[in-house]
Amino acid sequence: MSTDVELKALRWRCRRGMRELDQLLERWLDRCWAASSDADRETFRRLLATEDDKLWRAFLGHDRLDDDETQTLVERIATLAP
Template sequence: MSLTHNKARLKWACRRGMLELDVLFMPFVDEAWDQLSDQQKQVFERLLECDDPELFAWFMGHEECKDEQLNAMVQLILNRVKV
């Protein structure tokens, strides 16, 4: 089931096992979700399906995500944090 139309389920899916990821995902959903295009929402949902160690490596800059769409979403989230 897609999380796109159920923000409560989406926020639940954003709760990760790592605090570093929680502090990125939760504010992003609260502040930016409604402005995302449908395609961006789908990419974000795909991002949430990734494993925490992978996500951590991408967001901390230890590795670059090879998937162009996922990498663009990672960069979008990181850029929002820097503002």
């Protein structure tokens, strides 16, 4: 898959129906994707497969995700300044 096509697909998957989640995920995609390792990119893809309610609770710090890598990425995304 070409880079542009993949980025468009990922941007679409960042649209969660909750504006706050959309902004968090898109911020990481815009700022960090290009410089990320293949492992971080795969973790982001797994993160996008997480249910919205679980994801939002993880961002708020109310719950932890089962996968340590995705939890770490959530914590990194949460620290990105708007």
